[in-house]
Amino acid sequence: MKAVEIIEKKQNKELLSYSEIEYMVNSYVKNKINDKTMSDFIWAIYYNGLNLTETYYLTDVMIKSGDIIDLSSLNKPVVDKHSTGGVGDKITLIVSPIVASTGVCVPKMSGRGLGLTGGTVDKLESIPGYKLNLSKKAFIDQLKNVGCAVISQSEKIAVADKKIYALRNEIGAVDSIPLIASSIMSKKIASGSDVIVIDLKVGKGAFMKNIKDATKLAKTMVKIGEFYNKKVICTLSDMNIPLGLNIGNALEVKEAINFFKNVHDKRLYELSVYISSLMISSAKNISMARAKKLVINLLESGHAKNKFYEWIRSQGGDITKLKIDAKKYIVVSDKTGYINGIDSQKLSQLVFDLGANRVKKTDKIDYSVGVSLTKTVGQRVTKGEILGVIYYNKKVENMDKILLDSFIIDRKKKRNKKIIIKTIK
Ligand code: URA
Numbered sequence: 001m002k003a004v005e006i007i008e009k010k011q012n013k014e015l016l017s018y019s020e021i022e023y024m025v026n027s028y029v030k031n032k033i034n035d036k037t038m039s040d041f042i043w044a045i046y047y048n049g050l051n052l053t054e055t056y057y058l059t060d061v062m063i064k065s066g067d068i069i070d071l072s073s074l075n076k077p078v079v080d081k082h083s084t085g086g087v088g089d090k091i092t093l094i095v096s097p098i099v100a101s102t103g104v105c106v107p108k109m110s111g112r113g114l115g116l117t118g119g120t121v122d123k124l125e126s127i128p129g130y131k132l133n134l135s136k137k138a139f140i141d142q143l144k145n146v147g148c149a150v151i152s153q154s155e156k157i158a159v160a161d162k163k164i165y166a167l168r169n170e171i172g173a174v175d176s177i178p179l180i181a182s183s184i185m186s187k188k189i190a191s192g193s194d195v196i197v198i199d200l201k202v203g204k205g206a207f208m209k210n211i212k213d214a215t216k217l218a219k220t221m222v223k224i225g226e227f228y229n230k231k232v233i234c235t236l237s238d239m240n241i242p243l244g245l246n247i248g249n250a251l252e253v254k255e256a257i258n259f260f261k262n263v264h265d266k267r268l269y270e271l272s273v274y275i276s277s278l279m280i281s282s283a284k285n286i287s288m289a290r291a292k293k294l295v296i297n298l299l300e301s302g303h304a305k306n307k308f309y310e311w312i313r314s315q316g317g318d319i320t321k322l323k324i325d326a327k328k329y330i331v332v333s334d335k336t337g338y339i340n341g342i343d344s345q346k347l348s349q350l351v352f353d354l355g356a357n358r359v360k361k362t363d364k365i366d367y368s369v370g371v372s373l374t375k376t377v378g379q380r381v382t383k384g385e386i387l388g389v390i391y392y393n394k395k396v397e398n399m400d401k402i403l404l405d406s407f408i409i410d411r412k413k414k415r416n417k418k419i420i421i422k423t424i425k
Pocket of ligand 1: 174
């Protein structure tokens with residue numbers, strides 16, 4: 001087989017066989033073809049697409065390029081949750097203990113943040129002592145004893161995806177539906193859960209900018225799941241507005257703690273309750289209404305909060321030592337009116353510039369910095385009232401103006417976009 005012929009085939013919009021895709025992927029992993037040749041292959045897919053069968057082939061080859069986790073010894077329903085990356089997205093910190101409180105296991109391997117979206121692993125790392133690298137045995141024991149475990153994505157899972165995804169990021173070929181679907185699904189299927197709930201973000205702060213493309217991606221992932229007998233459920237959720245009131249690692253952990261103390265932002269609450277209900281209802285085969293009742297009960301009774309503390313403690317974290325020791329800069333409104341929008345992209349760029357995220361995987365980040373909003377969409381604000389606080393260690397030029405400009409304040413109140421757009425299963 002020759003790489004150049006396979007690339008030409010895709011450039012001519014012809015269908016590729018399993019062995020052709022396998023040849024390209026495995027040759028790249030083994031350094032038998034270089035970045036330039038692989039980039040040509042990726043661009044050929046980017047512009048000409050893959051049909052569902054080819055997308056499944058690519059997923060399968062990437063799954064087989066690394067370890068496949070067997071969680072059958074847990075003898076309990078196992079459900080994984082994945083977010084395609086949102087601004088202020090701390091949902092994993094909230095839903096994992098809620099779902100684990102119902103006897104369903106939640107094994108999560110999460111990634112670090114890269115670019116503008118923060119990673120769950122970075123958020124957890126802001127808790128002193130929290131261990132992100134557990135041995136396979138410790139991971140399984142934690143799941144057996146506590147019910148949820150959140151660790152760093154293993155380097156050995158979907159090895160090919162790691163290399164290809166890094167190259168796609170470098171050459172700017174991320175937003176291709178078959179490439180995204182196979183990348184996410186290869187990691188999720190290799191991680192061993194029976195049910196996979198995907199929170200697919202749509203809007204300004206997400207890589208899926210519109211509902212049409214997001215729906216296509218969701219349907220592709222559900223279909224890939226069918227090849228492996230896995231239940232895949234995708235919820236499209238709005239990412240035009242940040243999720244919750246805080247963006248930044250330690251600030252988001254603090255928001256999750258407050259969530260369990262029943263202090264929460266309305267949209268964050270709505271999505272958290274919905275995603276946990278979806279996870280429980282599909283893992284336990286019960287109705288959404290029953291699952292939702294269970295979730296609300298667990299939150300109101302304090303059971304979910306206890307599970308949250310149990311989980312963090314058992315992975316070595318000491319929540320009492322969580323520190324947000326950055327300097328504070330208070331930003332007040334320069335107008336009176338209704339908040340009709342908050343630009344999540346602008347805010348995530350600001351938080352990135354403050355140092356909360358990285359460009360390269362090896363960059364150091366500042367866990368204490370970020371933005372904490374005091375007002376959100378739908379609320380009225382008067383001139384001089386506080387809109388938010390910037391936590392900083394090094395000032396970003398015009399940071400107060402950036403925060404101010406991210407708020408859309410009008411005289412008339414507009415209807416808010418719903419957080420949950422639709423669910424595809
Ligand atoms: N997340 C992934 O894991 N892969 C992609 O291709 C895009 C987002």
